[in-house]
Amino acid sequence: MVLIIDSHPYRYEAEALCRMFLRGRELKIFEGADIPEDDFIYTFVSDSDISVRVKIDGKDLSAKAEKTENPAQKLEYLLYELLSQITGITPKWGTLTGIRPVKLALSMMDKGLSAEEVREKFKKERLVSDEKLDLLLSTAEHERAIRAFSKPESVSMYISIPFCPSRCSYCSFTSHAIEKAAKLIPQYVDLLCEELRDTAKLMDELGLHLETVYMGGGTPTVLTPEQMDWVLSTARSSFDFGSVRELTVEAGRPDTITPEKLEVMKRNGVGRISINPQTMDDGVLERIGRKHTAKDVVDAFYMARSFGFDNINMDLISGLPGDDFDKFRKTIDSVLELDPENITLHTLTVKRSADLVNDAQNMLSRTVDEMNEHAFRCFDEAGYYPYYLYRQKGTVEALENTGFCKPGKEGIYNVFIMDETHTILATGAGGVTKMKDPHGPKIERIFNFKFPYEYIDRFDLMNERKEQVRDFYERYPL
Ligand code: SF4
Missing domain, CATH: 3.20.20.70 (Aldolase class I)
Incomplete structure (x- = not known):
């Protein structure tokens, strides 16, 4: 299967979305406007429009929409619609591909949206199923209490x-x-x-x-x-x-x-x-x-x-x-x-x-x-x-x-x-220190050596890197 990225920077989003439908099938990604004979997923974003065409196993569907404020999200939406029509697969998390859906919901609530407004938005704009929305919002409620x-x-x-x-x-x-x-x-x-x-x-x-x-x-x-x-x-x-x-x-x-x-x-x-x-x-x-x-x-x-x-x-x-x-x-x-x-x-x-x-x-x-x-x-x-x-x-x-x-x-x-x-x-070996601004979203990482033998052999060098924690808190004070 080939995914074609024509004139846009949303390769990561398009790839993550397509992989949910391909169930292990190989996916090659090309940039450009050439459309192959065989099965393909074509994506194009112009100044005014977003277009998608999907050809799989003899079925060939296209969709086009006006470019919105969030073109990546719209592109994901169109890809989801066409791929689910062609494959019959309807991933229950809709177009959400990130690893932290609860964090996303909580950040919307922090900006003043109610749980019901988040539900409506995720359902309409991200095609998330009711089952996963129930799970998401119930989890968010408990996470919110803990993070306080x-x-x-x-x-x-x-x-x-x-x-x-x-x-x-x-x-x-x-x-x-x-x-x-x-x-x-x-x-x-x-x-x-x-x-x-x-x-x-x-x-x-x-x-x-x-x-x-x-x-x-x-x-x-x-x-x-x-x-x-x-x-x-x-x-x-x-x-x-x-x-x-x-x-x-x-x-x-x-x-x-x-x-x-x-x-x-x-x-x-x-x-x-x-x-x-x-x-x-x-x-x-x-x-x-x-x-x-x-x-x-x-x-x-x-x-x-x-x-x-x-x-x-x-x-x-x-x-x-x-x-x-x-x-x-x-x-x-x-x-x-x-x-x-x-x-x-x-x-x-x-x-x-x-x-x-x-x-x-x-x-x-x-x-x-x-x-x-x-x-x-x-x-x-x-x-x-x-x-x-x-x-x-x-x-x-x-x-x-x-x-x-x-x-x-x-x-x-x-x-x-x-x-x-x-x-x-x-x-310890493989540990990743994640420094978070105490008052904002900024995150920086320090990687310890991955394998125990490296951790042992290069301990001093690795330990020196921890000084970056001091530097971070000087830039982002308590
Ligand atoms: S090998 Fe160890 S870390 Fe990996 S799944 Fe098994 S118990 Fe967990």
Whole structure:
């Protein structure tokens, strides 16, 4: 399939929109006015008009509209209309392609629009379905309450442990299977603690207050109890934890959770943990390369409860290879039986780096949509509500990832990061510090080295970059 961009700068928007309809078909992009013989999507923007022509599988449709104040949005609208007529696909998020639809809605509300006005606008101008508008506005209401916690001096911190016991086949994060990277961990932990101490000093000098802390990965619980204790106790002794509302550790894989590690977490004030089944079907777990069973999840969950953890999140994924509606339904039932405080439902994302591209393309998209609808209904009936959501490129059916919680049990860090409410200081390999103007929308980033061996070899150089945080707050003071 060829996408032709003729005389306009909206290539990114046109491409993102078209990809929602092509379901894995290759898309080549050309700039110019030449129209090929074969299937194509042609886009043209003149001083006065926007034109689109789509030819796919013998069907050939065109549309034209007057150029509006927001030509990119109009172009997306025309593309959506023609592509849905030709393919029969009607993505429920309409022409919205960004990863933060809630942030977009909240920014409109901040400018004075009511929730109903946002609903009308998204429905009419962006073709968003009622189902997704309900989800969006309900989530926005909860996100708005959480982001009100943040003050100009608030920041959150991410601690990266980019190691995993083995690699899941759907994973596209930079994580390193422990068999290959284990020898790096002791030195990595040493340097991470040094980075934590340096970050704490910098924060102190700048008058910043820590709001939430998230230790993620990877799988932080691949560390030994001693290594975990070292990282967590260094964080606690270096930062002023008086202002910290939430300390989360993504325990992740149940096969890495032990009584010793739970004791270390409890002793160091960890209030929220994740135990992530992804699915409760043993066949699907095996197929995706997770080396644990559904029973291991249940055992780890009750073990965590016995240590007093009363805020547990469980991640699930719809659309996994080998899964089907019936197995998914059983997964939802099993997780609800455990009654965790948070459930995060992800829709499988197919990225080039994952090993599953072919499997996922074979998955019936309609089924994934039905799985999500079913899960949403069950969560609602069980007393959960959606409190944050985001979309990722390449998600099956262009769907979303949604965090659900029991009343008052929102994962606060998740809201701050998705809303880009305040600065996130990232430590460890692969961490990206995102500095946010305390009084405006300006955001700048500092990238830590991605791989643990680079992080170790070039630690001093990387750590020097953190001085940019000081420079940022001089330009954008509290
Ligand atoms: S546990 Fe998470 S980060 Fe680790 S390999 Fe699996 S999906 Fe990737």
